[in-house]
Amino acid sequence: MKKLFLIGIKDLRLIFRDRAALIFMLLAPFLLTIGMGFVTGRFSGGASGLSDIPVIIVNLDNDQLGDALADVFSSEELADLMEPTASSDPAAARRLIDEDEAAAAVIIPEGFTASIIPARGTTFDQNYVAPEPVQIEVYTNPSRPTSAGVVKAIVDEFVSRVEEGRTSGITSLLQLMSSGLLNLQNAESEASNLFQDVDESQSTAITLKSNVQGAEAIEFDILAFMAPGMALLFLMYTVSYGGRSILTERSQGTLPRLLVSPTSASQVLGGKVLGIFFAGVAQVGILILASSVFFGVKWGDALGLAILILATVFGAAGWGMLITALARSPGQVASVGSAIMLIFGILGGSFVQLDQLPPFVQTLSKITPNAWGLNGFTTLALGGTLPNLIEPVTALLIMGALLFGIAVVLFNRNGIMQK
Amino acid sequence: MPPILEVQNLVKNYGDFAAVKGISFNIKEGEIFSLLGPNGAGKTTTISMLSTLYAPSSGDATIDGHSVTKNPMAVKQVIGVVPQELALYEDLTARENLIFWGQMYGLSGKPLNGRVDEVLEQIGLTEKAKNRVKTYSGGMKRRVNIGVGLLHKPRLLFMDEPTVGIDPQSRRAILDTVKDLNRQGMTVLYTTHYMEEAQELSDRVGIIDHGELIALGTQKELTQQVGQTETLILHIGENDDSEALAKSLEGVKDVLEALATDHEVSVIAHEAEDVLAAVVTKANERGIKIHSIDIREPNLEAVFLHLTGRALRD
Secondary structure (H helix, E strand, O other): HHHHHHHHHHHHHHHHHOOOHHHHHHHHHHHHOOOHHHHHHHHHHOOOOOOEEEEEEEEEOHHHHHHHHHHHHOOOOOOOOOOEEEEEEHOOOOOOOOHHOEEEEEEOOOOHHOOOOOOOOOOOOOOOOOOOOOEEEEEEOOOHHHHHHHHHHHHHHHHHHHHHHHHHHHHHHHHHHHHOOHHHHHHHHHHHHHHHHHOOOOOHHHHHHHHHHOOHOOOOOOOHHHHHHHHHHHHHHHHHHHHHHHHHHHHHHHHHHHHHHHHHHHHHHHHHHHHHHHHHHHHHHHHHHHHHHOOOOOOOOOOHHHHHHHHHHHHHHHHHHHHHOOOOOOHHHHHHHHHHHHHHHHHOOOOOOOHHHHHHHHHHHHHOOOHHHHHHHHHHHHHOOOOHHHHHHHHHHHHHHHHHHHHHHHHHHHHOOOO | OOEEEEEEEEEEEEEEEEEEEEEEEOOOOOOOEEEEEEOOOOOOHHHHHHHOOOOOOEEEEOOOOEEEEOOHHHHHHHHHEEOOOOOOOOEHHHHHHHHHHHHHOOOOOHHHHHHHHHHHHHHOOOOOOEHHHOOOOOOHHHHHHHHHHHHOOEEHHHHHEOOOOOOOHHHHHHHHHHHHHHHHOEEEEEEEOHHHHHHOOOEEEEEEEEEEEEEOOOOOHHHHHHOOOOEEEEEEEOOOHHHHHHHOOOOOEEEEEEEEOOOEEEEEOOOOOHHHHHHHHHHHHHHOOOOEEEEOOOOOOOOHHHHHHHOOOO
């Protein structure tokens, strides 16, 4: 394991001494991010790029919480981002989504509030039967995944806030009752007041979030999409550069020299993979740090961000290894790697938001680490946390593991780890 | 004391082409053994098999009692390898290269740093240790290339044509380094196509050609194979027919053998002076202009010529 690490660190050092590589890895994505920021008006105080997302609100609940959620979408804070339309017919709303008339429909079922807030006089009634929990439905438009993702993130945040309030409220009341500080008669009104806060406070679910991270945290910053888009685009350069170094070492004689030292072929290959991984993590990490420092981009949950970066680089490194395993010379890796970088950039949404691409391209984008990575970064930027990243992180890990497996088989078959 | 290296019927085939055809030899501890042969003779392939990089097609070799085919990891601990081509990271400094390669041989911490300092001193690059290798001259790079092979103090050092393509001064320094290492007790297997290097360095020499070991022994033993003869080398014009001249010299009194190579005719005799006049006369008769004449004492070149009918550089 130590040798793997030493080889990986050596490769990281070498890549950071290559000026041309540094330009591609760091400078180019950074400058492109700045350029995109100007184009989208991010630096001139303009909109985030994502704006006026059409969403249909079907509020069948017509009670405290249903109204509160509907109010969130028409709130002042989301005025630029959302363009809500009210409807009372779920089927019609779904049809409009299917016809690509809106990004998502939020269907708040009848009895939603009642399923969470018991009616007065029923809480401590021994004969009271709690209603079946009902769920809010977010019917999303698959051809507008980013916009639909924003809608879903807002609803998720609202639901999680309500759930959090219910759990902590009940716990507090039970503690107060068991300690004798609250009697049965007062408990019910206190319980009702707890939930009253959810819709009475001007804090929508969105601004409730701001109590923790700042009001602007949930606002979607286009740079939180552009910066990782560019970083992921050039991450493909880095991983193909790393893969290329395996073939370069073979041609420059250092690979055979490694193999005649007391180092096994699998240690050498593992070390090279680790080097690619280190370089990718360093690249994305530096770009994300730079966008935070220079542009004030807020990336959201730090743990989620760290795990997403690791998973994205792992997925991308798998592609780098596969390209290397299929190539015969460092030059081939460079040219194929550049082509893949651009193709994945387009497919994965680095240049154009996936919403604006045809559905089959959106399906095809699932093979790219760019699409999954961007999905994750967008989720984080919209206030998501690690649990919300399960899907992209899992997909990236599966992608990386699968591609590494194929690459190792090809390496063995083609004898790449021989002189 | 058993030999540190025993090679038994080592064969390497690439498809139908046999690069090494069943060679066998031993190297004793403390010896400098040279494999002398022209380019493409099978020297590098042999070293590659002995250093466990290539698996032999058949046969085996043991190094310090460990089989290169069955126990390659144990073999790798005993040997050091200086490859023919530079095998360095040019964007790292000499010190960084040495540290990295030392780590690959399991060195670390103070022992590694101490050893790196020693090797830098040995190869004369202490002052420039912090410069990147890509800024070095060819000779300096060669010295770092050798230094890497010495870091872990191997008992048996393989040096594959370490002086190819470098200036005479660096070449001299490398040959002196090899002799120093040997004086310190290191056993060396040295491959070269330069007869002078083999003569200067070797305790014993194996002459290899077309994948076969065609002669083996001390220099004295080898030169005795061609007898106590001298070689008269005539350098003639590009358009002159060396083959015809060599043929015309057959049967001339005291001429033991006459061989033609490019623009040269080698005439072997017990005493070169005895045949000089007759050779010049024959050349004049054929209208061949002699540009210069060398007289050579018996040496490995003559042995190779005698055994193969070709010069080493052919």
